[in-house]
Amino acid sequence: MANSRRLRMDSRKETMKIRTPRWTAGRVDADLADPYLYTDEAHREMWRQARGEHPVAWTESELAGGFWSVVTHAEGSEVIRRPTSFVSDQGMRLQANPAGVRAAAGRMLVVSDGAEHRRLRGVHQAWFNARSVAALVPTLGARVEARLDALLARGTAFDAIAELTSEVPRWALFDLLGVPDEDQDELARTMEAAFDDSDPGPAGEAARTAAHTRIFGHFGDLLDLRREEPGDDIVSALAEAAPDGVPLTDDEILLNCDGLMNGGLETTSHALAGALLVFARQPDVWRRLREDPGLIDTAVEEILRWTSPALHALRTAAEDTVLGDVRIAAGDRVAIWYPSCNRDEKVFADPDTFRIDRRPNPHIAFGGGPHYCVGATLTRLEVKCVLAAAVERVAEIEVEGEAVRRPSNFLQGLSHLRIGLTPDRRTGPRSGCGPRSDPEPRSDSEVGPGPEIGPGPVNGASSSGTSSDLRIALPGADSGTGTGTVEVRSNQEVTFGRGLIGAPADISVDDPTGEPIAGRIRAAEDGLWFITNLSRARTYVVENEEGGGEYVCVPPGRLDMPVPFAHARISLPSSSGSTYMSVRAPTPANAYAATSYAADADPAAQSDPAFALDPRSKYFLVLVALCEPQLRTPATMAIPSTAEIVRRLSPLASCRRISPAAVNFHIEYIARNKLGVRNQQPPSGRSGGNWLRQAVVSTALRFRLVWTEHLALLPVAEAR
Numbered sequence: 001m002a003n004s005r006r007l008r009m010d011s012r013k014e015t016m017k018i019r020t021p022r023w024t025a026g027r028v029d030a031d032l033a034d035p036y037l038y039t040d041e042a043h044r045e046m047w048r049q050a051r052g053e054h055p056v057a058w059t060e061s062e063l064a065g066g067f068w069s070v071v072t073h074a075e076g077s078e079v080i081r082r083p084t085s086f087v088s089d090q091g092m093r094l095q096a097n098p099a100g101v102r103a104a105a106g107r108m109l110v111v112s113d114g115a116e117h118r119r120l121r122g123v124h125q126a127w128f129n130a131r132s133v134a135a136l137v138p139t140l141g142a143r144v145e146a147r148l149d150a151l152l153a154r155g156t157a158f159d160a161i162a163e164l165t166s167e168v169p170r171w172a173l174f175d176l177l178g179v180p181d182e183d184q185d186e187l188a189r190t191m192e193a194a195f196d197d198s199d200p201g202p203a204g205e206a207a208r209t210a211a212h213t214r215i216f217g218h219f220g221d222l223l224d225l226r227r228e229e230p231g232d233d234i235v236s237a238l239a240e241a242a243p244d245g246v247p248l249t250d251d252e253i254l255l256n257c258d259g260l261m262n263g264g265l266e267t268t269s270h271a272l273a274g275a276l277l278v279f280a281r282q283p284d285v286w287r288r289l290r291e292d293p294g295l296i297d298t299a300v301e302e303i304l305r306w307t308s309p310a311l312h313a314l315r316t317a318a319e320d321t322v323l324g325d326v327r328i329a330a331g332d333r334v335a336i337w338y339p340s341c342n343r344d345e346k347v348f349a350d351p352d353t354f355r356i357d358r359r360p361n362p363h364i365a366f367g368g369g370p371h372y373c374v375g376a377t378l379t380r381l382e383v384k385c386v387l388a389a390a391v392e393r394v395a396e397i398e399v400e401g402e403a404v405r406r407p408s409n410f411l412q413g414l415s416h417l418r419i420g421l422t423p424d425r426r427t428g429p430r431s432g433c434g435p436r437s438d439p440e441p442r443s444d445s446e447v448g449p450g451p452e453i454g455p456g457p458v459n460g461a462s463s464s465g466t467s468s469d470l471r472i473a474l475p476g477a478d479s480g481t482g483t484g485t486v487e488v489r490s491n492q493e494v495t496f497g498r499g500l501i502g503a504p505a506d507i508s509v510d511d512p513t514g515e516p517i518a519g520r521i522r523a524a525e526d527g528l529w530f531i532t533n534l535s536r537a538r539t540y541v542v543e544n545e546e547g548g549g550e551y552v553c554v555p556p557g558r559l560d561m562p563v564p565f566a567h568a569r570i571s572l573p574s575s576s577g578s579t580y581m582s583v584r585a586p587t588p589a590n591a592y593a594a595t596s597y598a599a600d601a602d603p604a605a606q607s608d609p610a611f612a613l614d615p616r617s618k619y620f621l622v623l624v625a626l627c628e629p630q631l632r633t634p635a636t637m638a639i640p641s642t643a644e645i646v647r648r649l650s651p652l653a654s655c656r657r658i659s660p661a662a663v664n665f666h667i668e669y670i671a672r673n674k675l676g677v678r679n680q681q682p683p684s685g686r687s688g689g690n691w692l693r694q695a696v697v698s699t700a701l702r703f704r705l706v707w708t709e710h711l712a713l714l715p716v717a718e719a720r
């Protein structure tokens with residue numbers, strides 16, 4: 001790679017009248033297209049020198065040929081805002097496959113210009129404006145909260161990229177695109193292969209092309225499906241779109257689906273991971289954000305400036321022109337290096353400092369001009385969702401091991417970031433569901449060391465666990481003999497899933513399409529045990545092996561569901577059928593029997609393990625307001641509207657600024673995460689939204705999760 005790390009200046013431009021700048025500083029010796037150049041922080045110094053010497057310079061790369069490099073904010077902004085002088089339809093990234101660019105030019109948003117670009121942009125715009133994107137909030141917010149709760153409850157370090165930052169943009173974009181749940185993992189993996197730039201040679205290029213072909217195959221199938229059964233999603237909308245009266249061709253639809261995946265997944269993951277890293281390295285900044293969540297909006301912008309996930313965008317000069325103090329010839333390629341522009345000291349005071357309250361913050365992380373990122377609003381929302389959920393729950397973020405940067409000259413960011421999260425001790429870990437046998441916030445010594453697994457994990461070692469251990473027979477093992485089993489001591493837990501290289505699950509499940517960590521099993525005292533389902537779309541079934549046909553379903557996202565069976569078989573749906581694990585609880589097994597209610601206590605005051613709610617939370621206030629009419633007048637079936645709940649709660653100091661979107665979000669969250677109602681099918685003929693509310697109210701009242709005393713949490717009702 002040493003050879004390719006040379007930056008060579010071209011003398012051919014010196015024949016021009018305007019001087020041709022060179023970056024002369026001693027350490028500027030890199031090939032700017034070298035993907036490994038951006039895997040450490042040293043390149044920032046290169047940018048700093050370059051900005052000081054030549055905002056626009058001719059650079060030569062062994063990998064990508066010759067091109068102009070633009071490294072300052074003013075000149076970078078100028079290029080992207082002069083779309084007739086600097087066009088995109090010759091390719092918008094260095095080393096793009098020329099045949100691919102020719103096939104996509106004028107048909108894919110990011111490599112189109114003028115009227116063709118406007119036509120395609122109009123079709124996309126409706127899906128990415130603030131209103132459309134806001135509709136994602138309830139589901140996305142709930143998923144982010146549930147994932148954070150799960151990670152916190154686990155109490156061990158994890159790979160933030162695999163388990164959090166790459167998931168959030170997938171949840172959002174796959175939802176928008178209407179990608180069926182069962183295809184999502186495979187598609188996500190193919191995307192990773194399509195953008196794996198670590199091998200810039202022909203073999204790497206062939207692998208990337210093959211992956212793009214598979215992505216087209218996926219979307220081709222989806223397009224066929226949506227033509228038959230249109231849904232409320234982008235693929236259906238593209239299939240029906242006819243801008244200026246002309247429908248989009250199949251190629252145009254597939255290219256633009258690919259374009260959204262290219263634009264929308266890794267970029268956002270990099271921004272989120274970069275944010276976690278900065279908050280881990282600067283705990284005082286994290287503390288400040290937690291103390292003043294009003295800073296989240298400026299924090300989001302600073303995260304975008306600071307991480308600048310898009311490394312460059314390319315243009316081709318359509319005419320002889322002048323940029324800064326250089327003359328550019330028609331046909332020359334021009335690369336704008338966004339991270340350098342976003343640390344330009346002429347625009348950003350103290351550019352190498354992460355300032356959470358930086359304002360104004362005119363970064364160009366999303367580009368500018370007609371190609372301004374169509375997903376900018378969505379990205380801001382995603383980052384905001386994560387910050388909003390994390391400030392409430394996470395006291396500290398700690399990095400364990402090395403933060404590994406991904407080799408690429410196009411997108412910059414982390415490929416591995418192992419972190420540990422300390423729960424907010426003001427509220428304790430918000431696992432939110434089920435009782436904890438360790439109800440107090442965990443002590444420091446308990447957070448981090450991970451599960452204790454008995455010594456007989458695989459292949460025959462006999463159990464040396466004590467009779468109070470939970471014994472799990474591994475997939476494919478013989479549950480009766482003790483071969484291939486793990487023991488889990490009380491108050492410890494084990495994870496299961498396909499794992500990742502360097503981050504295996506405790507119990508390996510051989511399912512290439514499954515989640516790296518698909519769930520966990522926790523042993524409590526008295527033989528009680530809990531199962532968590534961290535999959536996106538698979539319901540696990542736990543059967544009572546002692547007969548009776550009893551079983552419980554564990555829906556996706558369900559945390560710490562208590563299992564009342566001493567001998568149980570867990571079925572995990574997988575790509576090749578089902579995988580089974582058996583669990584043997586120590587006897588006496590059923591800890592529910594030990595739970596005794598005081599005769600005179602209101603049973604509702606004992607929290608039902610399956611529906612643990614936090615009466616101090618805002619969602620609980622929303623639930624009480626939702627149930628209020630039926631609590632006050634049991635004979636009524638009335639369910640208040642969103643607007644009525646907003647009016648009912650807004651006199652409370654904690655709800656002064658509660659919005660309709662927030663109310664809907666909380667209801668969705670309760671339905672999905674707290675009561676599991678979201679995972680049931682509405683009876684036929686019932687509309688989704690109102691059915692959901694009725695189901696929430698009915699569950700809450702039936703299980704006495706809210707009762708009349710809770711009405712005191714609401715403001716005094718106005719006299720009618």
Ligand code: HEM
Binds near residue numbers: 110268368370379
């Ligand atoms: C941190 C997150 C993101 C960053 C840093 C980012 C960055 C950018 C940049 C710099 C451009 C301009 C490219 C150019 O000038 O040639 C762009 C365009 C684009 N981005 Fe993003 N992006 C992000 C997220 C997203 C998301 C979430 C989506 C979609 C779901 C998306 C889809 C697109 C598309 C389709 C374009 C082409 C727009 C056009 O040509 O009109 N991006 N993005």
